[in-house]
Amino acid sequence: MANGVTTQWEDIHVKHGNYVEREKVTTLAETYQQAIQKLDEKQDSDDDFFDDDEFTKQYKAQRLQQLMEQAQKKLYGEVYEISRDEYVKQVTEASKDRFVVLSLYQDYIVESLKLIEVLQELAKQYKEIKFVKMVATKCIENFPDDQCPCFIIYKDTKAVSNIPFIHKLRKITFASIEDLLISQGVIPKPVEEDEQYEEIKDKLKHPYKTNNVKDVDDEIDDREYSHQVQFQKPK
Numbered sequence: 001m002a003n004g005v006t007t008q009w010e011d012i013h014v015k016h017g018n019y020v021e022r023e024k025v026t027t028l029a030e031t032y033q034q035a036i037q038k039l040d041e042k043q044d045s046d047d048d049f050f051d052d053d054e055f056t057k058q059y060k061a062q063r064l065q066q067l068m069e070q071a072q073k074k075l076y077g078e079v080y081e082i083s084r085d086e087y088v089k090q091v092t093e094a095s096k097d098r099f100v101v102l103s104l105y106q107d108y109i110v111e112s113l114k115l116i117e118v119l120q121e122l123a124k125q126y127k128e129i130k131f132v133k134m135v136a137t138k139c140i141e142n143f144p145d146d147q148c149p150c151f152i153i154y155k156d157t158k159a160v161s162n163i164p165f166i167h168k169l170r171k172i173t174f175a176s177i178e179d180l181l182i183s184q185g186v187i188p189k190p191v192e193e194d195e196q197y198e199e200i201k202d203k204l205k206h207p208y209k210t211n212n213v214k215d216v217d218d219e220i221d222d223r224e225y226s227h228q229v230q231f232q233k234p235k
Contacts, residue, residue, distance in 0.1 A: 075127035079103070079119045082132050084139060090132055095154035099129050099186045104136035104143065104150040111167035112149040118177050126187055153184055160184075 082090045094100050103119060105112035116133055123131045136143040136150065143150075147164035154160065161184050163169070170176045181187045 076123060076130050077127045078123050079116060079131040079133050082134050084134075087134075087139070090130075091152075091154055092157050094130050095157055098155075100154040101129060101131050101181070101186060102139075102152040102154070103131070103133045104139055104148060104152065105133055106136055106145060106148050109145060109148050111172055114172045115149045115166060115177070118172055118174055121174055122178060122181070129186060153186060 080090065091100050091102055101119070103112075103115060105116060107113065119131050119133070123129070136145075136148050149166050151161065151163040151166060152159055153163075163180070163184075166172070166177075166180070170180050178187060182189055
């Protein structure tokens with residue numbers, strides 16, 4: 001049965017509190033429609049934005065392409081425990097088209113367990129990223145406890161970052177670890193889309209504006225100030 005599709009029997013048990021309701025899986029078509037709606041709402045909210053403008057068309061096409069690529073990727077949503085034998089398949093090969101975050105931990109180190117809890121929450125929000133965990137000494141023999149918890153981040157089948165003793169660098173909170181992964185490029189900056197939109201919108205409103213040219217009002221103020229200083233009577 002497809003993901004997110006339930007039987008009548010299961011629906012009855014969910015209604016009576018016997019089962020936990022499954023999380024609804026968004027289909028590719030639904031994702032496409034949501035993307036269209038989101039971009040249209042953003043465009044309609046600004047009276048100065050024109051449907052037939054080339055910047056607008058390019059922006060919408062680029063954002064739709066990004067959203068569609070994300071929708072086609074396999075989604076995860078949890079932190080997976082792996083063994084050494086699974087390392088190549090679950091980490092190296094899995095990173096061909098996405099980031100894989102491996103957390104090395106020890107179950108007798110409090111910070112390690114706390115970090116796993118935070119990663120569980122991050123995995124639910126960033127389902128396109130694969131989060132896996134492994135007991136440190138099962139991954140690397142004699143791995144020192146003082147370096148746990150440790151991140152090894154993979155992309156394009158290569159380890160691109162190694163971050164030991166995370167608890168000494170950051171607070172083990174959702175916001176702090178999220179920020180750490182943003183700094184490593186694993187999670188995209190949440191403001192990029194709005195910044196890109198505002199930059200394009202600014203070009204639409206001021207097509208001849210450049211960073212090296214001062215505003216006309218500023219130039220007038222400068223001339224007036226210069227004139228006043230030049231003709232000021234000596235005391």
